[in-house]
Amino acid sequence: MGKDEKEDSGFGFKDKAKAEDTLRLLEQHDMNYRRLTVRGLLGRAKRVLSLTKAEDKIKNIKEAMEVFENWLAELDLNKTDKKPDKKKEEKKERDDKEESSSDEEMEEKPKEKPKEVQDKVQGLGFKDKAAAEATLRELEGRDPEYQSLAIKGLIKSAKRVLTCTRDETKIANIKEATEVLEKFLDDFDSNHMMKQNNAYLSLGFARTALKLADSVTDQQKAFIAAYASVNGEYKRLRTVVEKDGGKSWDIVRNAALKDLKEKYADAKLFDKDEPTKEHLEMILWAYSPEAAKVKKVLSETKEEKEEDKKESRKRKSSTSDRESPSKKQKED
Known part of the structure; x- marks a missing residue:
C-alpha cells in the first residue's frame, strides 16, 4: 500500500485516535481485507518505530499499535477452524454493526x-x-x-x-x-x-472408584454417566444439565464437593496406598485432594469398546457351546 493510497484511504497509525478512526473506516470492508490492512499497518508502524527517535512520536505510534493488536487478538479469540462461507461472513458484518x-x-x-x-x-x-x-x-x-x-x-x-x-x-x-x-x-x-x-480427575479414575466404593449414590452414578456422555471432556459438563435439579453438572459437582471437603476435612485419605471410603466418595466426583498419588496407586478403568463387547460375548457363547451337554451328545 503506497503512501498516497494510504493517506487517501484515511488509514493510519500516527496515534491512538487515528488507529481508532482506521478501524471504523474498515468496518465497511470485508473481514479478510480488514485483517490484512491492519496487519499491514502494524508492519509499517514497526518499521517507522525503528527509524524514529522522537519520544512523543514513538509513544503515539505504540498506542496506535496497541489498538490494532487488541483488535487482532479479538479476532484470534473468536477464530474457528472452519472458515465461514460468504453469506455467513456478510451476516456477521451486519451483526457487528448492530447494538x-x-x-x-x-x-x-x-x-x-x-x-x-x-x-x-x-x-x-x-x-x-x-x-x-x-x-x-x-x-x-x-x-x-x-x-x-x-x-x-x-x-x-x-x-x-x-x-x-x-x-x-x-x-x-x-x-x-x-x-x-x-x-x-x-x-x-x-x-x-x-x-x-476442584481440578478434575479423568473419567477412568471415577469409573475405578465406582467399582471400589462400598456404596454409591444415584447422583454420583448419574454424574459419572454424564461425564462419560461427553467423552470425559469436563468443560462440556457446563452445558449438560442434571435431570432432577435442573443445574449443569459442573455446578452440581462443585456443590457436592464443597460439602464433602468440609465433612472430611480431617479424614484419612489413604490406607496402605489404598484410597479410604471417604476418599473414594470424592473420587466418584472425579476429584482428589491428592490427585498425583491417586494417579500412582489407582489404575484407570477404560470403557470397553463395542467391538470388544461383541468379541467378549462371542467368546463366552463359544465357550458355552463347547461345554453344553446337548453339544456333547451330538458329538457322541
Missing part, C-alpha cells in the same frame, strides 16, 4: 475444535450493568478457573468495543458493566477463590 453485536455478548472461547465443543455457557455479556450482573449470576457455582477466564475475556472484549464506539449511551453502559466485572475480579483475587478450584 446487540455479538462482541457485546461474547464469552471465553475454548481452544477445542468447534465440532468437538459444546461447553459454551449462554447468557454472558457486558452491554450494560444488568447484563454484567446476569453474567455473574450465570457463573455462580461454576469452576473458579472458568469464572476468572470468562470475566477476563469479557473485560478485554468490552475495552476493544469501546475503542470502536462513538455512541455515548452505549459507551456509558459498557463502562458500568466493566466496573461490575472488574470488581468481581478484585474480590475474586482478594478472597483467593482460585484455591477453591
Whole structure:
C-alpha cells in the first residue's frame, strides 16, 4: 500500500485516535481485507518505530499499535477452524454493526475444535450493568478457573468495543458493566477463590472408584454417566444439565464437593496406598485432594469398546457351546 493510497484511504497509525478512526473506516470492508490492512499497518508502524527517535512520536505510534493488536487478538479469540462461507461472513458484518453485536455478548472461547465443543455457557455479556450482573449470576457455582477466564475475556472484549464506539449511551453502559466485572475480579483475587478450584480427575479414575466404593449414590452414578456422555471432556459438563435439579453438572459437582471437603476435612485419605471410603466418595466426583498419588496407586478403568463387547460375548457363547451337554451328545 503506497503512501498516497494510504493517506487517501484515511488509514493510519500516527496515534491512538487515528488507529481508532482506521478501524471504523474498515468496518465497511470485508473481514479478510480488514485483517490484512491492519496487519499491514502494524508492519509499517514497526518499521517507522525503528527509524524514529522522537519520544512523543514513538509513544503515539505504540498506542496506535496497541489498538490494532487488541483488535487482532479479538479476532484470534473468536477464530474457528472452519472458515465461514460468504453469506455467513456478510451476516456477521451486519451483526457487528448492530447494538446487540455479538462482541457485546461474547464469552471465553475454548481452544477445542468447534465440532468437538459444546461447553459454551449462554447468557454472558457486558452491554450494560444488568447484563454484567446476569453474567455473574450465570457463573455462580461454576469452576473458579472458568469464572476468572470468562470475566477476563469479557473485560478485554468490552475495552476493544469501546475503542470502536462513538455512541455515548452505549459507551456509558459498557463502562458500568466493566466496573461490575472488574470488581468481581478484585474480590475474586482478594478472597483467593482460585484455591477453591476442584481440578478434575479423568473419567477412568471415577469409573475405578465406582467399582471400589462400598456404596454409591444415584447422583454420583448419574454424574459419572454424564461425564462419560461427553467423552470425559469436563468443560462440556457446563452445558449438560442434571435431570432432577435442573443445574449443569459442573455446578452440581462443585456443590457436592464443597460439602464433602468440609465433612472430611480431617479424614484419612489413604490406607496402605489404598484410597479410604471417604476418599473414594470424592473420587466418584472425579476429584482428589491428592490427585498425583491417586494417579500412582489407582489404575484407570477404560470403557470397553463395542467391538470388544461383541468379541467378549462371542467368546463366552463359544465357550458355552463347547461345554453344553446337548453339544456333547451330538458329538457322541
